[in-house]
Amino acid sequence: MKLTLGFSPCPNDTFIFDALVNGKIDTEGLQFEPVLEDVETLNRWALEDKLDVSKLSFPALFRTADQYRILNAGSALGNGVGPLLISKEPVSAEQVNAQRIAIPGENTTANFLLHFAFPQATNRTPVLFSEIEDSVLTGSFDLGLIIHENRFTYAQRGLHKVLDLGEYWEKETGLPIPLGCIAARRSLPVSIQEKVDRLIRKSLEAAFAQYPALPPYVEQHAQAMDKTVMHQHIDLYVNKFSLDLGAAGRKAIEQLYATYCKNAGIGTPKDLFAA
Structure with a gap:
């Protein structure tokens, strides 16, 4: 078969x-x-x-x-494995709702967790996950929701972590x-x-x-x-x-x-x- x-x-x-x-x-x-x-x-x-x-x-x-x-x-x-919300310039959690956000897809767990943490942040646009860092660096978007290997590379490119959405989930639920x-x-x-x-x-x-x-x-x-x-x-x-x-x-x-x-x-x- x-x-x-x-x-x-x-x-x-x-x-x-x-x-x-x-x-x-x-x-x-x-x-x-x-x-x-x-x-x-x-x-x-x-x-x-x-x-x-x-x-x-x-x-x-x-x-x-x-x-x-x-x-x-x-x-x-797992624990400590969640997607990260990142920015070119430091952004506080209170400012997130007004930002333009690049997401790796409507149906991704990352997008779901973004809604879980920031239900009022509705200005979201799907972008291929491997292009999100560049889209934030060029100013096409204010924030980027990164997954996969970008978790290990964003800081090297001068980007800032706004929130670890996995950590937020773990804190709210006590679960991986x-x-x-x-x-x-x-x-x-x-x-x-x-x-x-x-x-x-x-x-x-x-x-x-x-x-x-x-x-x-x-x-x-x-x-x-x-x-x-x-x-x-x-x-x-x-x-x-x-x-x-x-x-x-x-x-x-x-x-x-x-x-x-x-x-x-x-x-x-x-x-x-x-x-």
């Missing part, structure tokens, strides 16, 4: 999926067609039910909960911040969903067994990223929750979902984890 598998070219995702898509583990009869795109593209595709298995931001998963369920392995959650998950089509046979879940964990275990050595697959898709930044990226976003959500991971996701449903006026939430 052949399945389409969507994930981003960022080091955390290529690190997780390298062994799975490059024949380094036994895939138990399954074949995977990898589709590498930025996460907001994958989010939009989920709304079209385009891929069998895909990396998704949690708001996109919430919007497509009738079509997709969360797998236990491959997610990005859920950023993204791996979701499978509910229409797939349950046995296939469970097999994919098991294989993702095996793929990550194989990667961890060789770490800190980086697979060529990671470096190939990281473009000009410095190896130190690749390691920082993996160390921050790939952790125990990536292997197994566990009770703490599920609780954090359920809290995020409850907040989403309250904002969206959804009265009967879907069971996100049931096949």
Whole structure:
């Protein structure tokens, strides 16, 4: 059986999926067609039910909960891993609502967390995540909402942190911040969903067994990223929750979902984890 598998070219995702898509583990009869795109593209595709298995931001998963369920392995959650709101000149939290803000996509967890912290900050424009730093430096936007490796590079470029939105979430809820998950089509046979879940964990275990050595697959898709930044990226976003959500991971996701449903006026939430 052949399945389409969507994930981003960022080091955390290529690190997780390298062994799975490059024949380094036994895939138990399954074949995977990898589709590498930025996460907001994958989010939009989920709304079209385009891929069998895909990396998704949690708001996109919430919007497509009738079509997709969360797998236990491959997610990005943690403490101190959230998106950052940055500026060219120092800006106070009180000034945020009046600013022009570049966001990495309408359906991203980052955008959801921005709304959670600043519900009145409505002047937001989607920009490709890798272009947000430049858009703030050139003055196209007053503020930028950065994710991925930009967390490690913004200060070097003279940009200022306005607020760590992950820290804000953790302070308000006492829970780790859920950023993204791996979701499978509910229409797939349950046995296939469970097999994919098991294989993702095996793929990550194989990667961890060789770490800190980086697979060529990671470096190939990281473009000009410095190896130190690749390691920082993996160390921050790939952790125990990536292997197994566990009770703490599920609780954090359920809290995020409850907040989403309250904002969206959804009265009967879907069971996100049931096949």
